[in-house]
Amino acid sequence: MNTMLRKILHKPLFIKLFHWEYWPFNAVYGPVYIYWLWLCIKARSFFFFNTSNPTITNGGFLLESKKAIYDIIPQTYYPSTLFFKHDIDHKRLLCELNRSSIKFPMIGKPDIGGKGKGVKKLHDYTELIDYVNKSKVDFLLQEFISYKNEAGIFYCRMPGENRGFISGIVEKEFLTVTGDGTSTIHQLLQKDKRFILQLPALEKMYKERLDAVLMQDESCLLVPYGNHARGAKFIDASFLADEALTTVIDNVCQTIPGFYFGRLDIRFNNWEELKQGKNFSIIELNGAGSEPTHMYDPCHSILFAWKEIVRHWKILYKISVLNHKHYQIDYMNFSSGVRMLHENSRYVKLISKEEKQRA
Secondary structure: HHHEEEEEEEEHHHHHHOOOHHHOOHHHHHHHHHHHHHHHHHHOOOOHHHHHOOOOHHHHOOOHHHHHHHHHOHHOOOEEEEEOOOOOOHHHHHHHHHHOOOOOOOEEEOOOOOOOOEEEEOOOOHHHHHHHHHOEEEEEEEEEOOOOEEEEEEEEEOOOOOOOEEEEEEEEEOOOEOOOOOOOOHHHHHHHHHHHOOOHHHHHHHHHHHHOOOOOOOOEEEEOOOOOOHHHHEEEHHHHOOHHHHHHHHHHHHHOOOEEEEEEEEEEEOOOHHOOOOOEEEEEEOOOOOOOHHHOOOOOOHHHHHHHHHHHHHHHHHHHHHHHHHOOOOOOOHHHHHHHHHHHHHHHHHHHHHHHHHH
């Protein structure tokens, strides 16, 4: 490949064009919306999904409170977490924080979030106060879990059945560069198409620190979040869903009232210990709006992604209908559903604006 062609293919526009995992949401989902419409017709409701997880707002499709979800998870399974209104007084916040077990570094994130927007690792009081001052929405401060690995495990259980199953696993590779002894971090980032897309944000975040030269084989973790939009590489690890792991995840999920469908984002030490139910923490639990994120493995085609989306929508439909019929849980009516969509649109604009101010 000649130098000119390589430069062209390393332009953000062409990286996004030739790698479907970076396509806009509607470009990925558009071709399969017809199947979603068919499910709505069968259920006789455009918003049937709200019954999938009865104890989570809107079934966990949109506008669900993270704090409310943590409240139905046994404390032993998730990090220490504090909820604050966006206009909290600094003194009161610090007082509550000092009474808790949460220490620096900690994680700040919106109570209602999505795609990693507004999530930030806070290292000291200066960063904390800056985060609070720029928060336009209610937020959480959470213990930082230092386990080195993160995975998203998609769990499903049919209402009335005694055991659930894992429908997919994504292993997350954080945005990390490895030194060669001569290149700066900035130069190393320019060699990887995935990292190139994160350059503008990293340049604002790290500034002149990107001019540092790493020693041979020295690693530098730049983004400590397993979020695809923040540069993490998603790897399909669904093959790890053996009997031992399924039993551990099923046991955990059955302690969460009314949870039947969704993805658990888990930090853990290693797979062997996780399969023994040791050394892990649920950092997020997502409901009906969960994506089967293992489909974003660069090895998979867009056809594979469509197949996985349709498969999981079919499961969501079955669970929702069963809860509706057997447990007499009403579907969300049309006006409430439309209001939910409008409220979510306004909220996304608000946190997107907040995200730009933080950059």
